[in-house]
Amino acid sequence: MASQKTNLSTRGEVFAEPKSKIPLLDVICDLWHPETNPGGYVSLGVAENTLMHEEIVEHITKNFAIDSHSLTYGDGFSGSHRLRDTIARFITRHFNPVNPVTKNQLLVTSGVGQAIELSGFCLLDKDDGVLLARPHYGNFPVDLGYRVGAKIIGVSFGETDPFGPETMDTYEKALADAQRQGIRVKAFLLCNPQNPLGRCYTREVLEAYMRFCQKHNLHLITDEIYALSTWKNPDFPDAPGFTSVLSVKKDGLIDPSLVHVLWGMSKDFGSNGIRLGCVISQDNMHFLRAVEANSYFSCPSSLSDLVTSRILSDDAWVDRFIQTNRQRLAENYTITIRFLESHQVPYKKGGNVGFFVWVDLFDPIRRQVNTTLKKQVEAGVPSEKAPRALEAKLQEKLLKHRIFLALGADFGGDVPGWYRIVFAHEKEYLKLGLSRMIKALEAFRSELDTDIA
Incomplete structure (x- = not known):
């Protein structure tokens, strides 16, 4: 007979709930690979820099x-x-x-x-x-x-x-x-x-x-x-x-x-x-x-x-590593912001450090977002909750298109619709992720247009 008691602590009971599972785990265990897993997720949401992996692997291998x-x-x-x-x-x-x-x-x-x-x-x-x-x-x-x-x-x-x-x-x-x-x-x-x-x-x-x-x-x-x-x-x-x-x-x-x-x-x-x-x-x-x-x-x-x-x-190697890393980060940042600009996706300007860009994915679909939010409020959805609920639906659409971005709400973001894009990846991978993001955004726009109609 199965036990009716879980015998967990109060803390354990909280973390045993399915909602406590870290969503990121479903992404990182199913990542895209051009040959072995072309249908996997492209992750532009985790703050990882893979641009210098070849150099650091080589150093570790030679010196470990x-x-x-x-x-x-x-x-x-x-x-x-x-x-x-x-x-x-x-x-x-x-x-x-x-x-x-x-x-x-x-x-x-x-x-x-x-x-x-x-x-x-x-x-x-x-x-x-x-x-x-x-x-x-x-x-x-x-x-x-x-x-x-x-x-x-x-x-x-x-x-x-x-x-x-x-x-x-x-x-x-x-x-x-x-x-x-x-x-x-x-x-x-x-x-x-x-x-x-x-x-x-x-x-x-x-x-x-x-x-x-x-x-x-x-x-x-x-x-x-x-x-x-x-x-x-x-x-x-x-x-x-x-x-x-x-x-x-x-x-x-x-x-x-x-x-x-x-x-x-x-x-x-x-x-x-x-x-x-x-x-x-x-x-x-x-x-x-x-x-x-x-x-x-x-x-x-x-x-x-x-x-x-x-x-x-290894001072000399560290100096070379830091310099090359900075050059590659600058290149990928430029690729990313030029892509965003070409698709009318606003981003916070002035960055010069790290691996990420803070972007507003609601802005390109602002008309559909505003109309949908108005209808939801009229239907009784609290005005303070409706934008976050819509943001969560956009996140679902992104994941269905096998692209993971960091949700602004998880970063204490004040305004719904903002996401963090990590660009410190090999260029083919980065461009594939950005392309999937735009396709997901267009699909979400069409879905909102249908709901509005």
């Missing part, structure tokens, strides 16, 4: 010799002495810190997602608030929510430039609103360079954010995972480049113990699968001790540790 130490726990659960020395030197060389980073000021994790989660666990109590600009990386609420139990305070800027100093008024208001609701705001999470908008914050703005955090005693957690993936935008040649908070003098701005930086291999080295990140805090050993005490839950593989050490210690 396993030693006995790499088959053990190594030097502990938070990175080998060798790797922490190598990362400290690498960060000092490329991030231009005011003071050189040392191995004792950083700990290694199994990815930057784990670095965020572990930082949140050690800095925040349950229900503490975290200020975060919208749109934002979709997994931030997960990283700081599932185990940490913190609350994301999404900050929207409307017509204000989200990268300008005038954002401070918006952050002040968001903080005050949260406090009125009884939320203790404890941290300010900054993604710089920003995902999904693909832009960098200026030194002036970073200094303003530091003063803000000092004023309200907030931890400034800066995710700098796209730091070296900047490139030249021909349409915006003067777009600000990357400035690390490590390179900003803290004197008179902020207590240095409030500043924490995260970085990893996933983006700048096109290696999401290596699963290796780090937490850097130059003036808060108390925080790092707390992170280290919990590092068992975020321990990197000793083999990933070894691979990363070999890669980052």
Whole structure:
């Protein structure tokens, strides 16, 4: 006889529900291949850079010799002495810190997602608030929510430039609103360079954010995972480049113990699968001790540790890699935006970093969208829910055409219809994905026209 009880925890019951399954899993296990799976999904939704895979595979293959130490726990659960020395030197060389980073000021994790989660666990109590600009990386609420139990305070800027100093008024208001609701705001999470908008914050703005955090005693957690993936935008040649908070003098701005930086291999080295990140805090050993005490839950593989050490210690190769990567990203960005322009698909301009473009897929079918929304509201659908429901239907249509894009709603997007397109793929793959996107959009337009009629 089958048991009538599941015997799961309350948490387990929630995650056992089919709706808790990550939709992305159905995509990545059925990806397009020209020969073995031509009917598979083309994924332009996951922030992966495959443009440099040949180079990094070649380097790993030539330099990867396993030693006995790499088959053990190594030097502990938070990175080998060798790797922490190598990362400290690498960060000092490329991030231009005011003071050189040392191995004792950083700990290694199994990815930057784990670095965020572990930082949140050690800095925040349950229900503490975290200020975060919208749109934002979709997994931030997960990283700081599932185990940490913190609350994301999404900050929207409307017509204000989200990268300008005038954002401070918006952050002040968001903080005050949260406090009125009884939320203790404890941290300010900054993604710089920003995902999904693909832009960098200026030194002036970073200094303003530091003063803000000092004023309200907030931890400034800066995710700098796209730091070296900047490139030249021909349409915006003067777009600000990357400035690390490590390179900003803290004197008179902020207590240095409030500043924490995260970085990893996933983006700048096109290696999401290596699963290796780090937490850097130059003036808060108390925080790092707390992170280290919990590092068992975020321990990197000793083999990933070894691979990363070999890669980052090869200065000449790293320099060539970064330069070539930037050139290829710029080329693919141009291909993507010119395609979008030729099909009258608006996108957020000014990007010069990362792998993505933020696009408005409702705009080319605006007449059909507006007419459909009007009919739905007249039929009793709440006006605030109708646009999101229509956005979800467009996502279904995209998936039926075997193209996966990141849904704006999953990134805290304010306005329905916006999606993130990842362009850091081989050109044939990229063009196939963009073509499928347009075909899905046209099919959705025809479907709405039929419903309207």
